Amino acid sequence: KAGVTQTPRYLIKTRGQQVTLSCSPISGHRSxxxxxxxxxxxxxxxxxxxxxxxxNKGNFPGRFSGRQFSNSxxxxxxxTLELGDSxxxxxxxxxxxxxxxxxxxxxxxxxxxxx
Amino acid sequence: xxxxxQPDIHITVSxxxxxxLRCNYSYxxxxxxxxxxxxxxxxxxxxxxxxxxxxxVQGIKGFEAEFKRSQSSFNLRKPSVHWSDAAEYFxxxxxxxxxxxxxxxxxxxxxxxx
Numbered sequence: 001k002a003g004v005t006q007t008p009r010y011l012i013k014t015r016g017q018q019v020t021l022s023c024s025p026i027s028g029h030r031s032x033x034x035x036x037x038x039x040x041x042x043x044x045x046x047x048x049x050x051x052x053x054x055x056n057k058g059n060f061p062g063r064f065s066g067r068q069f070s071n072s073x074x075x076x077x078x079x080t081l082e083l084g085d086s087x088x089x090x091x092x093x094x095x096x097x098x099x100x101x102x103x104x105x106x107x108x109x110x111x112x113x114x115x
Numbered sequence: 116x117x118x119x120x121q122p123d124i125h126i127t128v129s130x131x132x133x134x135x136l137r138c139n140y141s142y143x144x145x146x147x148x149x150x151x152x153x154x155x156x157x158x159x160x161x162x163x164x165x166x167x168x169x170x171x172v173q174g175i176k177g178f179e180a181e182f183k184r185s186q187s188s189f190n191l192r193k194p195s196v197h198w199s200d201a202a203e204y205f206x207x208x209x210x211x212x213x214x215x216x217x218x219x220x221x222x223x224x225x226x227x228x229x
Contacts, residue, residue: 043205043219056216090159098147098166106159 002027004093004107012113018079021110025072025093029105031055032074034066037088037109046089049074050096078112086114117142117208121220128196129228136191136223138180138206147209148189149217150180154202162204165189176200201227 005024013019025032034046045058049068066076072093078085092106118141128134140146148165163174170182180191189206203224209217 042221043207045217045219058216092159104161104164106161108158 004091004105006089006091006107006110008110009108010111010113012115013081014115015081015083017081018077019081019112020075020077021089021091021112023074023076023091023093023107025074025091026105029093029095030072031094031096032068032072033092033094033104034074034076035090035092036060037090038084038086043090046076081114083114085112087112117146117210117218119206119208119218119220121204121206121223123223124221125224125226127226127228130198131195134191134193134196134200134225136204136206136225138189138191138220139187140189140206140208141187142208142210144210145184147217148180148182149207149209150174150178150189150191151205151207151219152176152202153205153222157202159205162191196225196227198227198229201225 007022023032031050033048035043037043047054047066048056052068063079068074088109088111090106090109092104094102094104120139122137150162152162153159162178163172163180165172165182172180178193180189182189203222205222206220207217
């Protein structure tokens with residue numbers, strides 16, 4: 001089956017702009033999580049969506065938001081971009097059951113550069 | 116608040132040697148524990164996880180990890196390393212129960228010598 005897809009793969013924006021990233025989970029998966037990876041802060045959890053509802057949120061400012069659609073596809077939005085938002089943004093999908101058999105699959109990421 | 120420490124920034128092993136990557140966590144209750152691997156060609160991949168049950172967890176690519184509550188550790192092991200195992204390895208801890216927010220360690224870079 002098809003893996004997790006993220007679009008776009010690369011993005012260059014300037015400070016103050018906003019950006020929307022998209023993630024399509026594996027078919028049948030209902031949970032999508034987003035992560036930010038930077039050299040300085042490492043991997044950090046942004047939020048998780050399950051069945052169109054935000055189930056958990058990490059410690060990020062309100063400029064970072066997301067949503068999930070009825071087909072489980074998810075988008076995240078960052079408004080008023082700052083230089084520090086330059087990062088690799090990863091999304092992952094799972095069935096959402098959090099059981100021992102629930103496996104998490106990651107997309108290739110979107111590399112965002114803010115100039 | 117939960118936290119994860121990976122004491123080793125870099126680990127160098129010879130191909131065919133055994134491997135143990137250390138992970139210590141801080142969390143008040145029984146945690147969810149994870150190991151991930153990230154390599155340029157494969158992206159980020161979940162190796163294994165512990166939610167409950169048997170404290171020795173088997174993962175993909177021949178890896179295993181053991182949850183030791185008394186030591187607050189979740190070390191990753193592999194009996195014989197292959198050159199393709201060279202990558203960055205991340206340990207993560209998540210709160211059990213309703214609020215599931217994983218915290219990641221800073222990673223251990225594994226270098227494999229032929």
